[in-house]
Amino acid sequence: MRSSPLAKPTRYTMLGVDDEVTTCEHCGKSNLKCTVVLGALDADGNAVGDVRFGRDCAAAALGRRKGTAKAKADYIEQEARNAQAARIVAGIFNSQWARVKISDGRFPVWAYFHGQIARLPENRYLTLLERVTGVAWRYVGNHRGEAVYVKATS
Numbered sequence: 001m002r003s004s005p006l007a008k009p010t011r012y013t014m015l016g017v018d019d020e021v022t023t024c025e026h027c028g029k030s031n032l033k034c035t036v037v038l039g040a041l042d043a044d045g046n047a048v049g050d051v052r053f054g055r056d057c058a059a060a061a062l063g064r065r066k067g068t069a070k071a072k073a074d075y076i077e078q079e080a081r082n083a084q085a086a087r088i089v090a091g092i093f094n095s096q097w098a099r100v101k102i103s104d105g106r107f108p109v110w111a112y113f114h115g116q117i118a119r120l121p122e123n124r125y126l127t128l129l130e131r132v133t134g135v136a137w138r139y140v141g142n143h144r145g146e147a148v149y150v151k152a153t154s
């Protein structure tokens with residue numbers, strides 16, 4: 001949901017990441033690897049819409065000061081991915097995940113599947129996940145110590 005034009009936002013809150021939108025709404029920079037979805041809040045803390053900023057502008061909007069520009073951007077992207085992963089997993093009950101043991105031939109890994117979503121213990125099993133399922137997946141972010149993936153579209 002987007003209310004446009006925005007009432008003058010005074011601060012922003014982290015909502016997630018958007019890998020499809022690659023142009024920063026703040027500075028107009030394009031061909032970015034992703035954008036960070038921020039909720040714009042007015043002076044009273046009311047949500048006045050959401051915006052998609054590049055990593056650098058998102059870091060600045062959220063007041064991130066620690067580290068180099070790249071460190072700030074990387075940090076903000078991971079935070080955004082984790083927020084996105086939490087949003088994706090939210091509302092799916094434990095009983096709704098199919099628990100499947102997958103293996104690279106050496107040691108097994110427990111994977112959890114729910115429709116287009118998969119959870120694995122760490123973000124290093126993408127190749128294994130794709131080989132076992134025969135389709136492409138995209139890493140979203142980490143949630144509660146696990147890596148969350150969604151089936152890649154197209």
Ligand SMILES: [Zn+2]
Nearest residue numbers: 024027054057
């Ligand atoms: Zn920007």
